[in-house]
Amino acid sequence: MSQRALLIVNEKSRRGKEGLRDVSEGLRKAGITSVHKNCGSREELSDLIARQGGAVDLIVVGGGDGTLNAAAQAVAKVRRPLGILPLGTANDLARTLGIPTDLGEAIEVIAAGKTQSIDIGLVNDVMFFNVASLGLSTDLSQKLTRDLKSRFGRLGYAFAALRVLAGARPFRAQIRCGGRQFSSLTLQIAVGNGRYYGGGNVIHKDASITDEALRLYSLEFVNAWRIVLMFRSFRAGEHGAFKEVVELSSSQFEVRTRRPRPINADGELVTRTPASFRVLPKAIDVIVP
Secondary structure, X not given: OOEEEEEEEOOOOOOHHHHHHHHHHXXXXXXXXXXXXXXXXXXXXXXXXXXXXXXXXXEEEEEXXXXXXXXXXXXXXXXXOEEEEEOOOOOHHHHHHOOOOOHHHHHHHHHXXXXXXXXXXXXXXXXXXXXXXXXXXXXXXXXXXXXXXXXXXXXXXXXHHHHHHHOOOOEEXXXXXXXXXXXXXXXXXXXXXXXXXXXXXXXXXXXXXXXXXXXXXXXXXXXXXXXXXXXXXXHHOOHHHOOOEEEEEEOEEEEEXXXXXXXXXXXXXXXXXXXXXXXXXXXXXXXXX
């Protein structure tokens, strides 16, 4: 029986424009009739899914983690399965779920239709799949321009990171968790819901997008260049191997700073401190291998 899908492809993503025709044709061959819609902003994308998502069998979103982040709230509202086409640079949600980056293989996953309920993180009522953070990551998102990503792909992250580290300065924050409060002099605080972030880094070696928990780490280095020594630990999720790193696990956190600081969620600047973080268990159904 043929299914109907609302198809939204971010044509500004790294592979979006070139992949659109292949996506529509691939879905058709798989027995899925797609209704393709364009949108020019996060707000338009969310409104589009909210208006039309309930009239289809599934919602297929092609783009990077920022595009998927923009779709999250509306997808959770209409309660339709989310099919993911990883067309961005990092594709960390796809990596967490085991969805292949090859477009044809990703379409085959959607056609098979196996679903899994996953958790969603919430920061000041804004949803995120992978990680929400403040400090170095927000500086990185501002340095990591679309041109840098399109020209260098994942290497663009390294170029932008070097520029950020050169000017990094620690800031003071208060972290509240489970009735306890911690004072922190930190370069970055990150709260992860999924497993991967930042192009393949692991938020914690035991992290899962279905464990109903958030994982927080705080990089309490005075010298930002010490972070270079942590590269292997970042990739493996073993931040706690360094005494300067604070690690916590909980379903809720609060973070306050002396002045409002921007917060990056899945690569997009979405809110500011003070920030309340919590997990929404099994909030969205996604189509997985």
